[in-house]
Each structure stands twice: as C-alpha cells, then as structure tokens.
Amino acid sequence: MAKMVLKASYLALNGVDRSSWTSKIELSTEVEDKDVTTFASLGWVEILGGLKSGQLAVGFKQDVAASQLDATMWALFGEIVTFEVRLSNAAAGASNPAWTGSVLIKEWKPIAGAVGDAAEMDLTFPTSGAVVRATS
Template sequence: MPTMVLTGEYLSLAGNVLNDCTRKAELAVEVEEKDVTHYAANGWKILIGGLKSGTLGLEFLQDFAATKLDSIMWPLLGTVVTFEVRPTQSAVSASNPKYTGSVLIKEWQPISGSVGDEASVGVSYPTSGEVTRATS
C-alpha cells in the first residue's frame, strides 16, 4: 500500500517560490452538481457535472524582512496570479505531479495571533480559470 508523509511541498505564487515560509498548502477542486432529473427517472435523481472551481488554502510563517513574505504578498492583494504546487520539491514526474493555475489574492492578514504565538498567516484563495495537472 503506497503511503506518503508530506515533508517538503513545493509552492510558487506569482513566480515566487515560498517553500521556506509555507507550513501548509492545500489545493481542492470541485464540480457543481446539476440536477437534470425527469419523470422517466422513476424517482431517481440524475446528476451531471457543471462548472469547476477550486481553492488554494495556505498557511505561512510570517516574515517582515525586506524581500520576504509580507513584502511579496502585500502588492499582490486584489490581483490574479499564477500558482504551482507539488507534493515534494523534487522534479515533476509521474509520482510528483504539479498542479498549476491562477488564483485571486483576495485577502492578506499581515498581523495575526495571540501572545506567545508564532507569527503565522492562514489564507484561502479561489482559483480563476483552469487548474491543470502535469507529470512532465
């Protein structure tokens, strides 16, 4: 039985590789279900797929140093940027596929936390357009 422990995901946003400050990256995609049930279905629902969408959920360890996380993310607020995620930082392959697309940077939390907490930022960005999967 194949198993995997995520120890080194790869994340790029707007061409910036952010592995050194990313704690979690989750890409979820889904398809709307459309009910096309008719009387001949004998009381059973008939569903087909509709529009596809996705979300890129991220958790970062904040860094305010020049050229680091906050200085990268702040100017992106309100823009649509490209992303790439992979299970590992190794080269793209059949066992390490890359998922690419675009997301809307709709939020940024520069400061968040309580006394004694590490400075972390959790965000969720909707995809914009197609998400693709490639193994080469």
C-alpha cells in the same frame, strides 16, 4: 500503494518559490452538481457536473523583513497570479505531479495571533480558470 509524509512540499505563487515560508498547502477542487431529473428518471435523481471551481489554502510563517514574504505578497493583494503546488519539491514527474493554475490573492493577514504565538496566518485563495495536473 506508496505512502508519504509531507516534508518538503512545493508552493510557487506568481512564479516565485514561497516554500520557505509555507507550513500548509491544501488544493481543493469541486464541480457543481446540476439536477437534470425528469419524469423519465423513474423516481431517481439524475445529475450532471456543472461548473468547476477550486481553492488554494496556505499556511504561511510571517516575514516582514525588507523584500521578504509580507512585502512581496502585499504587492500581489487583489491580483490574479499563477500558482504551482507539488507534494515534493523534486521535479514534477509521474510520481510527483504538479498542479498549476491561477488564484486571486483575495486576503492577506499581516498580523494574526495572541501573546506567545508564532507569527503565522492561514489564507484561502480562490482559483480563477482551469486547474491543470501535469506529470512532466
């Protein structure tokens, strides 16, 4: 089994590579569990998978220079945009799958921190629609 250290992961939002400002990427998905237990279950709980959902959590280093991270992300605030994440910034393939879909830019933190902190923010965007795993 191959082991890996995340050194050059890839994040694109709205078709634009945002990796230069990104210090954390976490894509999580889950499915609701629906209880379908009946008397015929003989005292055992039976479940089926229901609706699927996901979240894309991102850590950004802030950049308020003209046309940089803050300006471009502020323009996307409240919008549904596409995303793509990969463990490595190398091309997608069997050993470097890409996960794609859409997210709602639900929050933006133009400033967060205390005296002496790096200007950075942690954000979570809910997925909208299917998340797809591709190897090419």
